[in-house]
Amino acid sequence: LSQKTSEFVSQIIELKNEMLKNFQMLSDLLVRSISDVEQGICFLNSAVDSFNENKKLMENLNTLTNEMVESTSQMIEQCNELGAQFRNLKEEYGKIEKNFPQYFNAVDTSAQTSEKILDMLNHYEKDVTILKKEYKTIVFRDSIEPITLDPAIKTDARSHEVIEQIFTGLLTFDSANNLIPAIADNFTVSKDGRQWDFTLKKNVKFHNGQPLTAKNVMDTIRRVRKGPNLNFIDYINEMIVLDDYRIRFILEYPYLPFLANLACGVCDITPDNFNPEAPVGAGPYRFIEWNKGKEIVLEVFNDFFDGRPPIDQIIVKFIEDDNEAVELFHQGKIDIMQITSDMIKKFSEDELVSGPVxxxxxxxxxxxxxxxxxxxxxxxxxxxxxxxxxxxxxxxxxxxxxxxxxxxxxxxxxxxxxxxxxxxxxxxxxxxxxxxxxxxxxxxxxxxxxxxxxxxxxxxxxxxxxxxxxxxxxxxxxxxxxxxxxxxxxxxxxxxxxxxxxxxxxxxxxxxxxxxxxxxxxxxxxxxxxxxxxxxxxxxxxxxxxxxxxxxxxxxxxxxxxxxxxxxxxxxVDSYAVNKKIGGFRVDPFGIIRFRNLWVE
Known part of the structure; x- marks a missing residue:
């Protein structure tokens, strides 16, 4: 019995030790669980904090998204406008691309012709000092005389028609009425559209030999201010001559047709001591004489900055009677004349040029x-x-x-x-x-x-x-x-x-x-x-x-x-009778003739 009791006690002690060991393991697990729970709580708190931060970020992102949507709408509208401008530019480029081969062929033909002429000249043993050529004149009929030949005060189309030949401005229009630089070599404009800086060409002279400078430009605009055409430049607040060939304009507000106004004749540049009775400009033709009631005679300006025009002389004849003018045209004494609807039947189809204005x-x-x-x-x-x-x-x-x-x-x-x-x-x-x-x-x-x-x-x-x-x-x-x-x-x-x-x-x-x-x-x-x-x-x-x-x-x-x-x-719709020998003539939408673009075939 004692032995059995001893064994039983030993078993109880062994069981107790096992239980103590298990309790110790359970205690260790409990401690670790508590630690894991505490760590989980920390993670949970961090997640809550992260969620709050993400919520703020989402709110900011939503605000930014709305702003981006609004900005994108504006960009789309601006892109549409740019697209329209690009399509116009593409169309104009297409015209250039279409005409360029003809231009290149003309240049190539001209070069070949020049080489042949040089070859012919090289056959001569004597020096050739003068090459005589036919003097080319165009006679233009007008039914009425200009009122003035002063660009700053002209208000009628007849005056503008002659002024266009004698003068030129910072910009001008080409034969297709595209706006191009004239006296201006280049220009820049500020982002707000109010400051314009122009640099002038340095080879421009007036018909009297005087060089054209930025001061002449400023003085011209000041003359315009004193006449009936103030509305063309009344938005110009200030002019600053930066040097002989640079001038700055400060505008009251950005005015889109500013460049076109500088090209339309009113702002054509005049020299010091300008006299409208004997006008001096810097245009393709210089004034020779005005026989009141009869004619105005213009002669080509050999030093014209854009190249000597093909026609040597322009005579503007004032003939009031339509029947007399028609007769002179058919006699070959008039080359170009504007005609009214009741005169059209007096000309052949190949003598007529018509177009909208x-x-x-x-x-x-x-x-x-x-x-x-x-x-x-x-x-x-x-x-x-x-x-x-x-x-x-x-x-x-x-x-x-x-x-x-x-x-x-x-x-x-x-x-x-x-x-x-x-x-x-x-x-x-x-x-x-x-x-x-x-x-x-x-x-x-x-x-x-x-x-x-x-x-x-x-x-x-x-x-x-x-x-x-x-x-x-x-x-x-x-x-x-x-x-x-x-x-x-x-x-x-x-x-x-x-x-x-x-x-x-x-x-x-x-x-x-x-x-x-x-x-x-x-x-x-x-x-x-x-x-x-x-x-x-x-x-x-x-x-x-x-x-x-x-x-x-x-x-x-x-x-x-x-x-x-x-x-x-x-x-x-304007209609003209034009001598068949005249090349380059077209009806100008502004109702004038730019003789510098014409030639005699």
Missing amino acids: LSTQYLGINVQPDTPFKDKRVRQALNYALDREYYCRVILEGQAVPARGVFPPGLSSYNPEIKGYSYNLDRARELMREAGFANGLDQEYAIDVRDSKTSVHRAQYLRDCFKKIGIKIVVNPMPWKEFLERGYEGKSLLCTKSWISDNGDPDNFLFPLFHSRSFGSPGNTSFYKNSKVDEIIEKARSEPNVKQRIRLYQQAEEIIVDDAPWVFISHG
């Missing part, structure tokens, strides 16, 4: 005097009384299209959706009744026109249209200069007019013709004033976004058409 023909109405025409309803009645379709088809023999508004087709701001005024005698008579003139106007009123057969004939058709609504009109023809001055001075109540673009920009129509700061010689001979129109035009002038700018000009046009300070008549 950026012009609008209209009847200007002076809205300031106390007459029935001060009432907008009477002016609107005049517009409804005119059958434009018949006028363009029959009176102008298809050489024009009806005008519904101010802007001509081909201008960036042209709005094909504008309704304008259709031919509607019932509506015209209704407006006359509303204005208190149910039986028409008691008094007879004059339409001032230029004293040419064509101008009188066209005005007579207007007279007959207005008679149908009780407005009695007499046609009052007068010499060109008197006609212009009466309009500038506000003495013309009604007058037939035409406006042609100087630079291809819509501002060149609305600001001079309808802004209240342009009364008189700058162009607003209707003396029309509408504060809302003024405000829109001024906003459009400083608008850098091209699409928005066009929308503003179209908005102003709609108000003007409703106010009817004009009877909107037509947009022109």
Whole structure:
């Protein structure tokens, strides 16, 4: 029993030790578990902290994403505009690429011809000192004389036509009316579009031999400020001559057509002590003489910076009678003449060149005097009384299209959706009744026109249209200069007019013709004033976004058409009779001839 008891006790002790060992292991596991739990809690806290930080990051990312979406939308719009510009650039490049082989062939042919000439000359044992050539002259017929040959004060197309040959500016237009550098060698512009720095070519001379410098440019712009063409440069705040061949312009605001304005003739550079009676410029032709009432003679300027033009002499002959001019053309005594629709049948098809121009023909109405025409309803009645379709088809023999508004087709701001005024005698008579003139106007009123057969004939058709609504009109023809001055001075109540673009920009129509700061010689001979129109035009002038700018000009046009300070008549097609020996002639959208681009075949 004692032995068994001893064995039992030994077993109990062994079991106790085993249990103690297990308890020790359990204790160790418990300690480790507690440690793992504590570590898990730490990890969990870290995860919570990370989650909070990630939440903040997600909120910031969401804000940034919204900003990126907005920015991307703006970028898409800008890319669309850039895409349109790129397509235009691609189209122009395509034209260059298409014409380049012809140009290269011409250069190659010229080089081969030059080599043959040199070979022929090398056969001679004597020196060749003079090569005689035929003196090439072009005679251009104009029906009226220029008013002035001073670029700073010219306001009429006839003056501009001659000025274009004698003078040139910082920039000019090529034969396709692309804007290209002239006196300027290069220029830079600041990011905000307000600072323009021009570097001039150093080989430019005036016709008197005087070198053209940056000071001449500054003095020229100052002369423009004093005349009727201030609106072309009134946004220039400051000019700084940096040295003899560099000038800086500081603009009041970024003005998109700034470069085009510098090229359109008004800003053509004149020398010191300029005399418009004996004008000196730096253009392709120099002034020789002006026999009043007969002709202006221009001679090629051999030192023209852009190369000597092919034509040696230009004679502008003033011949008022159309029949006489036609006869002289057929005799070979006139090479180029602009013709009206009733003259076209007197020429063969291969003598005619026609094309659209950026012009609008209209009847200007002076809205300031106390007459029935001060009432907008009477002016609107005049517009409804005119059958434009018949006028363009029959009176102008298809050489024009009806005008519904101010802007001509081909201008960036042209709005094909504008309704304008259709031919509607019932509506015209209704407006006359509303204005208190149910039986028409008691008094007879004059339409001032230029004293040419064509101008009188066209005005007579207007007279007959207005008679149908009780407005009695007499046609009052007068010499060109008197006609212009009466309009500038506000003495013309009604007058037939035409406006042609100087630079291809819509501002060149609305600001001079309808802004209240342009009364008189700058162009607003209707003396029309509408504060809302003024405000829109001024906003459009400083608008850098091209699409928005066009929308503003179209908005102003709609108000003007409703106010009817004009009877909107037509947009022109110009036609010329051109001697078959003349090469390079094309109808210019600005209505002028650039003789430097012509040659005699």
